[in-house]
Amino acid sequence: MSRLENVELTVLCLIYHNNHYLLQNRIKKDWHGYTLPGGHIEPGESIVEAVIREMKEETGLTIANPKLCGIKQFPIKNGRYLVFLFKTDSYEGELVSSSEGKMYWIHKDELDKVSLVEDFKELIKVMLDDSLNEFQYVIHNEKWDVILK
């Protein structure tokens, strides 16, 4: 018995250092604000390799020891959109920005001073709290609710 879903597979990574988070000011029209760098996993690609590749492309940094720290998901037609969440404080290289958006080190106590994407704080909570594994959007009464588990 096979049970297939249509799934879009992506990664995000929190690169952190000295109480600062490396955030991307995304400039896409449909979805903008300060958020974590990330992108799609290619067909057949290792998930760990994907996060290393995406961080290189979007930040210029070569990360090491990315740690899987949660999953984000939301429903799409006949399936779901999955985000593998990683974090690391190990990296080398020179910070650059990409066409996806400019990169900034933001102190964790100054997050309210920038325009974060809407769900940023709950996402970070799942990634930093060892008792949480999952950020799930569910559609309830035509509204999108966030459930953390």
Add this chain to the structure above:
Amino acid sequence: MSRLENVELTVLCLIYHNNHYLLQNRIKKDWHGYTLPGGHIEPGESIVEAVIREMKEETGLTIANPKLCGIKQFPIKNGRYLVFLFKTDSYEGELVSSSEGKMYWIHKDELDKVSLVEDFKELIKVMLDDSLNEFQYVIHNEKWDVILK
């Protein structure tokens, strides 16, 4: 741009206590041996809820605080088979077995005394080693190779 894959979504969980692992002696014809209990994630289901439900169905135990500790994947047609790996030492209830196979507590130093499924030890390694996140099968020269990352 949407990049969809055909994905089969499943969970496995290591329930452990006092150096013992709770293993299932799977009796399916196509895949048998001692392994971890697990199963499919239902459409739209939370991944954390799926592992709690599957553990209840296959072991009779109600687990708490399952911790995501890795991903297993292997290629299928136009996509991949994904296994979310969890572990926990918190559970309550009475141990029972299901039609999937009988459950046994096996001491971690006595794993060689039972007939483990082929990739069991590498799977457990990914789940217990904090520096590893992923167990990937890749097809290389018509052979299935395991890569741990």
